[in-house]
Amino acid sequence: MSGKDKLRKFRENESFSCLLQPSTEDVLNKDYYIKGEWNSEMFHNDNPIVVELGCGKGEYTIALSQMFPDKNFIGVDIKGARLWKGAKFATEHNLPNVAFLRTRIEFIQSAFASDEISEIWITFADPQPKRAKKRLTHPLFLNRYKNFLAHDGIIHLKTDSQLLHNYTLEVAKCNHLTVIEHNNDIYGSGSANDLLSIKTFYEAQFLAQGLPITYMAFKLDNKEEFVEPPSAGISV
Numbered sequence: 001m002s003g004k005d006k007l008r009k010f011r012e013n014e015s016f017s018c019l020l021q022p023s024t025e026d027v028l029n030k031d032y033y034i035k036g037e038w039n040s041e042m043f044h045n046d047n048p049i050v051v052e053l054g055c056g057k058g059e060y061t062i063a064l065s066q067m068f069p070d071k072n073f074i075g076v077d078i079k080g081a082r083l084w085k086g087a088k089f090a091t092e093h094n095l096p097n098v099a100f101l102r103t104r105i106e107f108i109q110s111a112f113a114s115d116e117i118s119e120i121w122i123t124f125a126d127p128q129p130k131r132a133k134k135r136l137t138h139p140l141f142l143n144r145y146k147n148f149l150a151h152d153g154i155i156h157l158k159t160d161s162q163l164l165h166n167y168t169l170e171v172a173k174c175n176h177l178t179v180i181e182h183n184n185d186i187y188g189s190g191s192a193n194d195l196l197s198i199k200t201f202y203e204a205q206f207l208a209q210g211l212p213i214t215y216m217a218f219k220l221d222n223k224e225e226f227v228e229p230p231s232a233g234i235s236v
C-alpha cells in the first residue's frame, strides 16, 4: 500500500462514527470517555459486548456481528489502515452492532469497565517467539482483561501458531483456569463449525501455506493475579 493510500484511509477513518481513535493522552493512565458507556453511547441497547483483540481488517468482528445480531462487537487494533476496511464495511452496510477502537491493547483497561465485556476473541495474534511478555495471552495481558471481562466470560484464541496455542494452554493450566475446549487442527479434525470457519486475512495466508489452525476457549475464572508458567518463553 502506498503512503498516499494510507493517508487517504486515515482521512476517511475520521468520518466513520463506528471507529473511535483515542490519542495516547486520552488513554494513558486515565479512562477514555466511553469506558463503561459503550452500550448507551455507541450501541443504544443492553446487549452483551464481544471484543476482538488485534482484529486487523475486522473479518471476525464483522462476520460475528452478522451471525449474532443480539450481541455488540468491538474490533481493536492499532493499525488504522487495516481498521479502515472493517469500519468502511460496517458504515456502508449500516451495521448497528459493530464498532472499532484504534488503540494499543496495552491501554485496553482505559477503554472498558468492570464486567463490561462478555467475550474476547484473539485471532492470529503475533506469537512473539522471543518476547513472551508481548503475547496477547501472557499473564500481563490476562491481568488486564480480568478487569473488564464478566465473571464466566470466555476468551477464544484462534491461531496458526502451535507455540502460542501450547503456551496459552500452559498459562491456563498453571493458573487453574477452566479450558472449555482446545484443538490443535480444527479443519483436519473436522471440528470447524460455522463460528470457527470464519476466515481472516491472515488465516487465508496460513491455510495457503498448509498450516493447521488451532483453537482454544478458556475462562478467567480464577481471579487471583495470574502468573507465568515455569517454562515461559521457551519455544514449544
Ligand SMILES: C[S@@+](CC[C@H](N)C(=O)[O-])C[C@H]1O[C@@H](n2cnc3c(N)ncnc32)[C@H](O)[C@@H]1O
Residues within 6 Å of the ligand: 053, 054, 055, 056, 057, 058, 076, 077, 078, 079, 082, 103, 104, 105, 106, 123, 124, 125, 126, 200, 201, 202, 203
Ligand atoms: C497477525 S495480525 C492478525 C490480524 C487479524 N486478526 C487477522 O487474522 O487477519 C495481528 C494484528 O494485531 C495487531 N496488534 C498486535 N499487537 C497489538 C497491540 N499491542 N495493540 C493493538 N494491536 C496490536 C496488529 O496491528 C495486527 O493487525
